[in-house]
Amino acid sequence: MNTWATGPFLGFDTETTGVDPRHDRIVTAALIMRDARGVRQRTWLIDPGVEIPTAASDIHGITTDHARAEGAAPRTALEEIAAELVRAIAAGVPVVAYNACFDVTLLEHELARWQLPTLADRLGRAPGPVLDPLVIDRALDRYRPGKRKLVDLCGHYRVEALDRLHTAEVDVLATLEVLDCLLRAFPELGVRTPEELHEWQRACHREWATGFNDWRTRRGLDGPGADLEWLPSLEPAALSAAAPVA
Template sequence: MTSWHTLPRAAFDLETTGRDPLDARIVTASIVVVNGRSEILQTKEWLVNPGVPIPEEASAIHGISTAKAQADGMDAATAVAEISAFLADLFLTMPVMAFNAAYDFTVLDREAKRHGLASIVPAPVIDPYVLDKQVDKYRRGKRNLSVMSEFYGVQLLNAHTSEADAAATIGIADAQAAKYPQLQADPAELHAQQIKWAAEQAASLQEYFRRKNPDAVVDGQWPVKS
């Protein structure tokens, strides 16, 4: 079997107005498409006017101010429609990678609903964050994109720009597939496994949190939270 990490594939990343995917608005989006030799075939980028002020703490991370988004950004509904259509076409022929995919695809889903647009069904998705927690369960330390880029030997330049983060996501996923042959599954099968793994990971984290807070809840839905 030829593994997905040696075939055409893509990555998707968003920078937004906040941490809560149910409320965050898209500020920038990037999709990077590579061939089987990991050469970039296409990059699509969107700068979006989210229609709400961008908090200073979010601007400090991704570098886009409210004034910049209002002056140069696309109308949010138009951007969401374009992003969704581009992803839907990709999913017909290849997997799309997203780091902590439940954030990015939930934001996109909520934005589509917010603007009265049809939501896409994101599949097959490959999420290096979920994969890493499955294949290396007991490694200590953070598992954010910067840390995991360093751990897997992937160059991450201009972190917290959506294009750079998308490119790094591909590199991390490729390194994982090379290191752990059990991940070299059919993308549709791997997608189904990640749904199960994400739920199990959330349940384990919830059990840990409930040692101090009996009411703690960790949502394990993946790749879209309802």
């Protein structure tokens, strides 16, 4: 196993106003660096600038009034989050995010919405390497029945969350623990570099999404289905259609 498998890692998670990464807003975010020095955590509460739907508040516990009273200005918080991520990526630290295609895509659209340089702008390339335990687990244990939410993988790999999930920092810690379990369960992961795993996950996600969308079509289900790209194109031109600041 390569030495990278013991870290460092930078875990990333958000809680949001909804489930559309192109139009919804970040309400809370957490970055947790885990390396030889231990675990260092930074969290943000953000006033998203829009009403937080009750359905979202019921999940993460942040109401519109709370965010407006105590949340940071989006431009300030988003700049801090982006700077921390870029610093780690530039240093070769893999970013670990559960269902990364949601959180990373959402952050890029948020940065563009508030006229801030995206991660891709700052790096001169798409951000990565990113390690996504959801994609890895789905690829290596593809026929296991049941759902694959973070709570389900915690149960399967016997990861005990320190507190209730759907708090950004708790989700990050659980995600890092699940990644550790995957590395132990599937030692072949450690043979590849994080950059190789990044591209492998891209192919694995496309294969899964194609099959999932075919399944939906056969059952006559409506809706867009799953994006074929794990981390969609994050070029500045693709983000220019982001909703203007309210």
